[in-house]
Every structure is written in C-alpha cells, then in structure tokens.
Amino acid sequence: MRAVLFPKPNEFEVTDVDVPRPPRGHVLIRVQASMICATDAKVLAGKFAGTKFPHVPGHEFAGHVVGLGEGVTSLPLGAHVGIEVHVGCGSCDRCREGLYNLCLNYGHPERGHAHIGFTVPGGLAEYASVPLAAVHPLPANVNTREGAWTDNLGVSLWALERGRLKAGERVVVFGSGAIGLCTAQLARALGAACVTVVGRGARLERAKPFADAIADEKDVSTLAGTADLVVEFAGTAEAAREAIATARRGGRVVLGGSTGTGVELSGVDLSTIVRGHLDVLGSVANPMGVSGRALALLARGLVDVRALTTHHFALERFAEAWQTFRERREGAIRVMLEP
Numbered sequence: 001m002r003a004v005l006f007p008k009p010n011e012f013e014v015t016d017v018d019v020p021r022p023p024r025g026h027v028l029i030r031v032q033a034s035m036i037c038a039t040d041a042k043v044l045a046g047k048f049a050g051t052k053f054p055h056v057p058g059h060e061f062a063g064h065v066v067g068l069g070e071g072v073t074s075l076p077l078g079a080h081v082g083i084e085v086h087v088g089c090g091s092c093d094r095c096r097e098g099l100y101n102l103c104l105n106y107g108h109p110e111r112g113h114a115h116i117g118f119t120v121p122g123g124l125a126e127y128a129s130v131p132l133a134a135v136h137p138l139p140a141n142v143n144t145r146e147g148a149w150t151d152n153l154g155v156s157l158w159a160l161e162r163g164r165l166k167a168g169e170r171v172v173v174f175g176s177g178a179i180g181l182c183t184a185q186l187a188r189a190l191g192a193a194c195v196t197v198v199g200r201g202a203r204l205e206r207a208k209p210f211a212d213a214i215a216d217e218k219d220v221s222t223l224a225g226t227a228d229l230v231v232e233f234a235g236t237a238e239a240a241r242e243a244i245a246t247a248r249r250g251g252r253v254v255l256g257g258s259t260g261t262g263v264e265l266s267g268v269d270l271s272t273i274v275r276g277h278l279d280v281l282g283s284v285a286n287p288m289g290v291s292g293r294a295l296a297l298l299a300r301g302l303v304d305v306r307a308l309t310t311h312h313f314a315l316e317r318f319a320e321a322w323q324t325f326r327e328r329r330e331g332a333i334r335v336m337l338e339p
C-alpha cells in the first residue's frame with residue numbers, strides 16, 4: 001500500500017509499505033480521509049519519546065472497516081468509522097478511571113497501550129490497523145471527510161467539559177486553528193451566551209462565522225477580566241498568560257495548547273490566580289469516550305468541520321500538502337489527504 005513514511009527524524013517520503021494485518025482485537029481500516037496537524041511536525045522532529053522510526057504518521061482520520069482481527073464481533077465489515085487516537089491499557093489506575101489519555105503504560109503496545117500515529121503506525125496511509133477501542137462508528141449523516149475530525153472534536157469538547165461550561169456564559173477561545181474553531185463552535189452548541197475567538201491573520205478571519213466576536217491577539221488586553229471560561233489552544237506562553245488575564249474573578253481557565261515540552265509560563269502575577277480565585281486547568285486529548293458525544297453534535301449540524309477543511313490533496317502529494325499546512329498558505333486550517 002502507499003503510505004507516508006518518516007524513515008528517520010526530519011525526513012519524509014511517500015512509499016510502499018506492507019498492508020498491516022489486524023491482530024487480535026484490532027480492526028483494519030481502509031483510510032479515506034486523513035489530516036495533518038501541528039503535532040505531526042513534532043512527531044517528524046522526533047519529539048515524542050515513544051515514536052519508533054521508520055514511522056507511518058497520521059492520527060486524524062476516518063475510513064471504512066475492511067478487516068477484523070480475532071475476537072472482534074461488534075463491528076460489521078464496511079462500517080464507516082472515525083478514529084480516536086489514545087487507547088489505554090485498560091487496567092492501570094488512570095485507565096480504570098476512564099482517563100486512558102493518561103495511561104500509565106504509555107508507549108508500551110505489548111501492554112495494550114497505543115497512541116495511534118505516535119507510538120504505533122497511523123492513518124496517513126491507504127490502510128491502518130487500530131485497536132477496536134479507537135474506533136467510533138460514524139452517524140449515518142456524517143461522511144468520512146467529516147469523520148476525520150473525530151479526535152479533534154473530542155479534544156475540543158473535553159476542554160469545555162474540563163472548564164465546566166454552563167449555558168449563558170461568556171467564553172473566550174485563544175487560538176484560531178482547527179481545535180480553537182471546533183471549541184468555539186462546540187461552546188455555542190452547549191449554550192454559551194457569547195464566544196470570542198482570539199488569534200491573528202487569515203486564520204482569525206476564517207473564525208468569523210464560528211464566533212460572536214473575534215479579537216486580534218494585539219488587542220487582547222481589552223478582554224481582561226471578562227470571561228467566565230477561557231480555553232487556550234494557541235500553544236504559546238504568551239497566550240497562556242493572556243488567557244489567565246482574560247478570566248473574570250472566580251472564572252475558569254483551561255490550557256490545552258502546549259502539549260509539547262519546552263514552553264515555560266512566566267510573568268504571571270500569582271495574585272491574579274489566588275485573589276482572582278481562578279481554576280486553572282490543564283487539558284490533553286479526549287478521554288471518557290467524549291469523541292462519540294462530539295460526533296453526535298456533529299451529526300445534529302451543531303458543528304461545521306467542512307469549512308475548516310481548507311485544502312484537499314491526494315496522498316501522493318503529501319509534500320505539497322505538508323508545505324501548505326506548515327506555511328499556513330491561504331489561511332490553511334486543516335489539510336486533508338485522501339489515500
């Protein structure tokens with residue numbers, strides 16, 4: 001099959017690799033839609049300890065089921081499915097709590113853990129073999145192009161659940177990329193009174209249909225102390241600092257952008273948090289099956305992911321797709337490969 005391959009850190013190619021055979025408990029997917037995200041750049045750079053090169057990346061994808069490993073009986077061949085990327089071992093203390101995104105056996109596939117596209121092969125390929133636990137059957141009116149957003153929507157909805165969003169609240173979202181704009185739409189779907197997206201450039205312009213207001217990051221001080229809930233998916237220390245400053249006293253701040261190491265938060269007056277009585281929370285990934293609930297909202301038309309899928313390429317044109325995404329050409333938000 002054709003696949004994107006990272007033969008070693010900082011190198012990629014589109015090449016032939018063997019079609020995976022689904023082992024016990026796994027499902028073979030014929031991938032139809034697979035997207036690139038900023039995290040793939042970190043994988044390519046070798047920044048994830050669990051990645052073993054050569055590596056087939058890809059963690060935002062959907063397709064249909066073409067093979068079932070031993071013991072898989074709950075899913076019919078041909079089912080259209082979206083993929084959630086974190087699969088826990090199922091038996092460690094965090095997995096037992098449902099927090100399989102924090103599995104204590106991370107990076108140990110032999111103990112049942114998989115981080116698809118990170119520690120095990122992913123879906124920037126014609127076929128992918130994934131554990132059954134990663135698979136979400138798509139609602140009838142959700143196609144695989146939309147289904148490729150399964151994981152992203154879960155990440156966004158989880159951040160809002162971490163932040164205990166209540167109907168009628170004022171929400172500010174930092175980051176006008178894919179996750180930020182999913183978060184803004186889901187906040188509205190959950191009844192937020194007013195959603196403001198903070199970002200910059202062409203991508204911020206793209207946020208307009210999905211928010212009640214947009215704000216350039218240069219002008220963010222005008223929002224200081226106004227938000228009941230702030231969600232940060234910008235991934236910079238500056239955005240995190242501003243997110244904390246944007247919460248009203250007694251409000252909540254969810255930091256979700258800086259998933260890699262090396263971004264340090266400084267310059268925050270701790271009294272802003274202490275006397276501000278803030279809840280400052282970290283959020284990573286999408287445990288507790290939240291992606292399945294997010295898909296239900298997608299099926300109801302409460303989230304538009306088609307407008308966020310700004311570019312489409314055949315898998316063979318991965319190099320061009322990669323450049324388009326990395327350089328944010330034409331305000332690229334998500335670039336989709338169709339293997």
Ligand SMILES: [Zn+2]
Nearest residue numbers: 037038039060
């Ligand atoms: Zn991603």
Ligand SMILES: [Zn+2]
Nearest residue numbers: 089092095103
């Ligand atoms: Zn576990």
